[in-house]
Every structure is written in structure tokens, then in C-alpha cells.
Amino acid sequence: MGGAKNFMLRLLLIAAVLAVWEVLVKMTxxxxxxxxxPSRIFYAxxxxxxxxVYPQHxxxxxxxxxxxxxxxxxxxxMLGTVVALSRRVEYFLYPFIVMFQAMPKVAxxxxxxxxxxxxxxxKVINAALVAFFPLMVNTIVGLRSAEEDRINxxxxxxxxxxxxxxxxxxxxxxxxxxxxxxxxxxxxxIGAIVAEFVGAxxxxxxxxxxxxxxxxxxxxxxxxxxxxxxxxxLNGIVNLARRHLLFWETANTGEETANTSKKGxxx
Amino acid sequence: xxxxxxxxxMDSPSSTDVIAVDRLSLTYGGGASGVLALSDISFSxxxxxxxxxxxxxxxxxxxxxxxxxxxxxxxxxxxxxxGTPIRGARRDIGVVFQTPVLFPWRTVLGNVLLPADVQGLDxxxxxxxxxxxxxxxxxxxxxxxxxxELSGGMQQRVGIIRAxxxxxxxLLMDEPFxxxxxxTRETMNVELQRxxxxxxxxxxxxxxxxxxxxxLADRVIVMTARPGKIGDVFKVDLPRPRPLDIMxxxxxxxxxxxxxxxxxxxxGLD
Numbered sequence: 001m002g003g004a005k006n007f008m009l010r011l012l013l014i015a016a017v018l019a020v021w022e023v024l025v026k027m028t029x030x031x032x033x034x035x036x037x038p039s040r041i042f043y044a045x046x047x048x049x050x051x052x053v054y055p056q057h058x059x060x061x062x063x064x065x066x067x068x069x070x071x072x073x074x075x076x077x078m079l080g081t082v083v084a085l086s087r088r089v090e091y092f093l094y095p096f097i098v099m100f101q102a103m104p105k106v107a108x109x110x111x112x113x114x115x116x117x118x119x120x121x122x123k124v125i126n127a128a129l130v131a132f133f134p135l136m137v138n139t140i141v142g143l144r145s146a147e148e149d150r151i152n153x154x155x156x157x158x159x160x161x162x163x164x165x166x167x168x169x170x171x172x173x174x175x176x177x178x179x180x181x182x183x184x185x186x187x188x189x190i191g192a193i194v195a196e197f198v199g200a201x202x203x204x205x206x207x208x209x210x211x212x213x214x215x216x217x218x219x220x221x222x223x224x225x226x227x228x229x230x231x232x233x234l235n236g237i238v239n240l241a242r243r244h245l246l247f248w249e250t251a252n253t254g255e256e257t258a259n260t261s262k263k264g265x266x267x
Numbered sequence: 268x269x270x271x272x273x274x275x276x277m278d279s280p281s282s283t284d285v286i287a288v289d290r291l292s293l294t295y296g297g298g299a300s301g302v303l304a305l306s307d308i309s310f311s312x313x314x315x316x317x318x319x320x321x322x323x324x325x326x327x328x329x330x331x332x333x334x335x336x337x338x339x340x341x342x343x344x345x346x347x348x349x350g351t352p353i354r355g356a357r358r359d360i361g362v363v364f365q366t367p368v369l370f371p372w373r374t375v376l377g378n379v380l381l382p383a384d385v386q387g388l389d390x391x392x393x394x395x396x397x398x399x400x401x402x403x404x405x406x407x408x409x410x411x412x413x414x415x416e417l418s419g420g421m422q423q424r425v426g427i428i429r430a431x432x433x434x435x436x437x438l439l440m441d442e443p444f445x446x447x448x449x450x451t452r453e454t455m456n457v458e459l460q461r462x463x464x465x466x467x468x469x470x471x472x473x474x475x476x477x478x479x480x481x482x483l484a485d486r487v488i489v490m491t492a493r494p495g496k497i498g499d500v501f502k503v504d505l506p507r508p509r510p511l512d513i514m515x516x517x518x519x520x521x522x523x524x525x526x527x528x529x530x531x532x533x534x535g536l537d
Contacts, residue, residue, distance in 0.1 A: 152333075158355075
């Protein structure tokens with residue numbers, strides 16, 4: 001696929017869908033608080049950005065997401081590494097891990113709001129919590145995925161455990177770790193939004209909530225659009241870093257590992 | 268060194284032996300229910316000698332190599348390398364595996380230098396040595412490429428010279444050409460003979476192929492299965508360097524035949 005011609009066709013298709021949507025809404029007379037026409041959504045977006053309301057809330061949510069991602073993934077990498085390297089630690093932590101993994105992490109949001117208040121902290125913690133597991137699981141799987149022959153090669157050279165870790169296991173785990181980071185990034189955004197739903201003073205999630213009370217459906221649609229664009233950009237950043245750091249993986253195999261290793265459970 | 272003189276002497280242990288294996292046994296799983304994988308293995312390898320071990324699948328030849336590489340402790344007996352018992356991994360052993368086992372994030376040169384990096388050897392000196400080895404196997408121009416850009420034969424060449432970079436006392440090779448196609452395999456045999464003659468290394472070469480064993484070795488050790496034991500040992504008196512078409516000579520055929528008979532006496536190759 002690809003090519004300028006196909007790209008044009010793609011744009012044309014999107015335009016056609018929007019046009020049909022617009023015409024259908026106008027023709028059927030569906031009220032705006034049920035389904036707004038695309039033109040109304042773009043108008044709401046324009047107003048929100050012009051009045052500086054959207055940017056303000058956007059940066060709050062972005063901060064929560066990025067901080068949550070950072071805290072969650074750093075902790076996940078550290079704990080994942082310890083578990084991967086020590087069967088003993090794994091044995092004792094296993095019950096906790098299984099229980100937490102099975103639990104829908106977003107269900108903790110109300111508790112976290114009670115414990116940490118309406119501000120930034122509770123959102124970061126919730127985002128971190130949701131982002132934590134996909135990376136931890138992938139870190140464990142990745143670090144343990146080193147082929148036996150590669151381990152034997154290192155051992156036959158009298159390599160220390162530290163050397164085996166840094167020269168073999170860690171680079172070997174990178175494809176898994178990046179697959180985990182990609183999910184963690186999107187999960188962090190979900191965690192931040194859900195926490196804002198439950199209780200917040202600022203942020204795009206809070207904004208959706210308050211628009212919902214005011215039956216401003218066009219506004220909600222415009223924020224959904226912003227959120228999916230944000231998700232795309234965040235995902236793109238992780239992907240860019242992956243391509244840079246995983247230079248030895250061709251696009252093809254990278255895709256495969258990403259698909260086979262995208263474990264990490266539910267939100 | 269004088270290969271003829273070495274080839275002349277057989278199994279009597281002497282001080283010039285690089286490897287001395289003495290009544291080595293290995294039992295998997297403890298107690299009475301344990302499975303005897305290797306039983307009472309004894310042999311020695313002289314300095315600069317090329318030894319092939321042939322045997323059916325499951326005769327424990329790869330297990331034997333693991334013990335010699337220090338990756339597996341024997342249950343009984345011991346193996347000595349240059350007079351000191353092999354207990355755990357050591358720095359004077361080079362291992363070549365069935366697959367090249369290259370690290371995809373390292374270049375050809377980086378892979379060759381892996382043992383030097385692990386063992387903290389002098390970087391400048393090792394780089395020079397690595398380049399010499401790269402030239403030895405005809406890979407100059409590829410030193411900065413990544414493994415995925417190389418063919419199977421080229422990858423295994425990298426695997427071989429990686430095992431030579433730290434100047435080990437012995438090269439242990441576990442069916443290194445088993446994964447290659449027949450044509451590449453023959454080329455690699457010629458190449459290995461040349462590397463061996465130029466480097467003067469002591470080599471223990473494990474293979475499934477009787478003709479490969481005869482072509483390469485000074486002595487061929489036949490192993491029998493369940494439990495793995497040393498069967499007959501054949502001294503191969505063919506002049507070096509051996510061209511590939513030596514395989515068509517009567518003398519060569521006779522060696523192969525005798526070894527086949529020895530293998531078949533034990534139930535044969537699978």
C-alpha cells in the first residue's frame with residue numbers, strides 16, 4: 001500500500017464519512033445532545049482552544065499521564081528485574097502479583113482519591129498503578145527469554161551474573177520491554193482520565209465529566225478527539241525510541257515480538 | 268609442532284596432554300532412579316591434536332562437551348585441562364555451538380570481541396587480533412555488519428573465530444556445521460582444517476557425520492549409547508592438508524566403513 005494516490009483516497013474516505021455523518025444528522029434532525037454534527041464538534045474544539053480552556057486542562061492531563069508513566073514503569077522495571085533474577089523473590093511475591101494482576105486496577109481509583117485527594121498526586125498514582133503491570137510482566141518475560149545457548153556461551157566464558165545481565169539478558173529483553181512501554185503509555189493515559197472522572201478539579205477527564213452534566217455532547221466529542229490524538233502522539237514517541245534503541249530488529253520482527261509479547265493484563 | 272610425532276602416540280597419557288579425561292561418569296537425577304548418561308569415559312588429547320567424536324543421538328556426546336566446557340559437573344571422575352581439573356567455567360576454553368549463537372545487537376567485530384569484553388582483555392590488542400581472525404576466515408569488509416546481514420555459513424565463521432579470540436587452550440565444537448546445507452558444510456570443513464593448521468589449536472569436534480569426522484580428525488573416537496561410553500578409537504593417517512576429493516579415495520572410504528561398522532555394532536546411527 002502507501003503511495004500518494006492511496007493517501008489521497010484515504011483522506012477522501014475520511015471526508016466522505018464526515019460528510020455523510022453531517023448530512024444524516026441534518027436530515028434526521030437528531031438533537032445535538034444525542035449526536036452532534038461534525039461541524040458542531042469542530043466548532044466546540046475551536047472555541048475550547050481559543051478560550052484557552054482546553055490547553056489548560058490538556059497540560060494537566062498530560063503531566064499526570066507522563067509522571068504516572070514514569071513512576072509506574074520505573075518501579076515496574078525494577079520489580080520485574082528482581083523477580084526475573086530471583087526465583088526466591090518470585091516465590092514470595094507471586095500471590096501478590098497474581099492478585100493485583102487479576103484485579104481491574106481502575107476500580108482502585110475511588111480509594112486512591114480518598115487517600116491522596118483531588119490533586120495531582122492521586123492521578124499520578126492511579127496512572128502509575130495501571131501502567132505498572134504491562135511493563136512488569138514484559139520485563140520478567142523478556143529477561144527470562146534469553147536462549148539457553150546464549151546463556152551457556154556467556155557461562156562458558158566465565159562471565160559473572162552482572163555481565164550476563166548487562167551484556168545478554170537486558171539487550172535481549174528490550175523488544176519485550178518496549179512492547180510493555182507502548183501499552184504502559186496508553187494505560188497511563190487511561191489511568192489518569194479515570195481518576196479524573198472519579199474526582200478532580202482539572203484535566204480533560206474532569207472536563208468530559210462536567211460537559212456531560214451540561215449535556216454538551218459536541219464538547220465531549222471534541223475532547224475525545226483530542227485524547228485519541230494525544231494517545232497517538234504518546235504511542236509514536238515510544239515507537240520512535242524503540243526504533244532508535246532496537247536498531248538490530250527489522251521492522252518486521254519488531255512487529256512480531258510486539259504482538260507476541262503484548263501481555264500485561266487488563267486495565 | 269610435529270604433528271606426525273603426535274599422531275604416532277596413542278592413548279598413553281603424558282605431560283603434553285591438553286585434555287585428560289579420567290573415568291568420567293554422569294548420572295542425571297540422584298539415587299537409584301538416576302539415569303546414567305555417561306559411563307566410565309577416559310581419553311586424552313595431545314597438544315595441537317584434532318579429535319572427532321562420533322556417535323548416535325543420545326549417546327551423551329554433547330553432555331560430555333558440556334562437562335569439558337565447565338557447564339556441567341560430572342558425577343564421578345574428572346577432566347583435566349593442562350593439568351588442572353575442570354571445575355566450573357574457565358577462561359582458557361573456546362566453545363562453538365550448533366548454531367552460531369551471535370548477539371544481534373553486536374556487529375561481527377563486536378561478536379568476535381565478546382570473550383575479550385567479558386574477560387576484560389586489552390582492547391587495542393584484541394581489536395587487532397579480531398581483525399586478523401576476521402581476515403583469516405575471509406570476512407574482511409563485513410566486520411561492521413550485523414549478524415542478520417550474514418549467511419548461515421558466514422555466521423558460523425564468526426562463531427568459530429569468536430571462540431579463538433581469547434587464545435583458549437582448547438576449542439570445543441558441538442556439531443558446529445549441523446545446521447548448514449551440504450555444500451556450505453563441505454566448504455566449512457575445508458575452512459576449519461585451514462584454521463586449525465594455521466592456529467595450531469587443539470580441537471575436540473563432535474559430529475553426527477562419519478565422513479566429516481574422518482576428513483577433519485587425527486583420531487576419531489566412537490561413542491556408544493545408553494549409557495554413553497567410549498567405543499573404538501581410530502587413528503586417521505591421511506596426509507594434510509586434505510583436499511575435499513580425498514573423500515573419494517579408497518583409504519578414506521575404508522576409514523568411514525570401519526567407523527560405520529563400529530557404530531552399527533552398537534545399533535547404528537539413528
